[in-house]
Amino acid sequence: MKTYAFLFLIVPLVFFEASAQQIAGPIRIHENQRYFTDAAGQPFFWMADTAWELFHRLDLKEAETYLDKRASQGFNVVQAVALAEIDGLNTPNANGDKPFLDPSFTTPNERYFEHVDQIIAMAEKRGIHIGLLPTWGDKLFKAGWGVGPEIFTPEKAFAFGQWIGKRYADRKNLVWIIGGDRNPREGSKDVKVWNEMARGITETQNPANKQLMTFHPQPTEPGGSSNWFHQEDWLDFNMHQTGHCPNQPTYQKIAHDRSLTPTKPTLDGEPMYEEHPKCFNAKELGYSEAVDIRRIMYWNVFAGAAGQSYGCHAVWQMYDLDKEGINGPLKPWHRSLDLEVANQVKHLKNLILSKPFFDRIPDQSLIANTQKEDEMYISATRDIAGTFAMVYLPAGGEMLLNLEKLSGSKLSGSWYDPRTGVSFPLGRDLAKSKAVSIQSPSTGRGNDWVLIIDSTD
Known part of the structure; x- marks a missing residue:
């Protein structure tokens, strides 16, 4: 049986000066098994950006520009890939380095991974966790796109998992994301490959610094991972x-x-990207707009997600004018950092963190309307005790609410604008009734609102 070089390659960990903005990590799961905390037990709302090509296409100065911007916008997680999607094995990174030294892809290149090390450390100094994918899925098999080559068997996956897991075992700002936009094929060894890669990482874990782990799939039914x-x-x-x-x-x-069962947190790790061709058909359908992205984010979180990921079509691929774009990006990545929703994600995070975090549940029984599951679908969430509720209207309008489950004898309301983060009073008290009619401040596409209801006694 062949022995793979990365099982025995000794790679020194690179230590960096601790920053003033030290992360209280790694992220942990709250005792209710629904949401995340930091290492100090404080609420952690996952607000991620999708930057799959971060380690591959950006140099350190560009990575610093990217991370500074995302930190200023309120992101606390960045999802990126070690063995990247866009010909990540054969096309060198921004420094001219490939991830492996040999044509059999068994001996990691220290210079390549030092670059990854430095960016992970830069993220930590900015209060950002890295959701690290060890590899993109086309290194396991191709499915209509991706250039491979296919290098992972169960044995190689385990060995690479051990190597990369050991390298980053002491990082406090790391979450592992197994997979990479590929669903296991029925009747194949794919499930075993991913399980073996996860096992390799798990066996290197520092018990005092346990890093969370998940799986990134393609769209599928009924769940995902x-x-x-x-x-x-x-x-x-x-x-x-x-x-x-x-x-x-x-x-x-x-x-x-x-x-x-068992209960585990869940979230959307790749929703529709901002400025992405709708259904990959820009000619007939155009590109996604901010309201499309906000609607998905609020729907997911109000349904009980532990957070939400965001993506921009130009940024995930770090597209620039000297590179071939995938699926028609509209402008370079550095000009796409300030898109509308990228500057609005903090409003969702701030809203959720403004209320009791760990007791929040979805509750569609608050909506007394008969609803269709279309873009007008109204979603609702509240805390278990009923001291508050929040209702999201994707296009404003009139709605009927059943407020009997809320606690206290007096209820007050306020409107929250997902576009600006501004709130203002509803202007009247609300009755604890089965059919309370409420009209939003404005109506129509792009006029989404959140109604916040609080028990005042």
């Missing part, structure tokens, strides 16, 4: 990809995972 790995001990929380078509009932996937 839960379809194959929910019962695996290594899978700490579930992840979905809800795809790049607007108006999909993404909240159904969150609800599916919340019904499973």
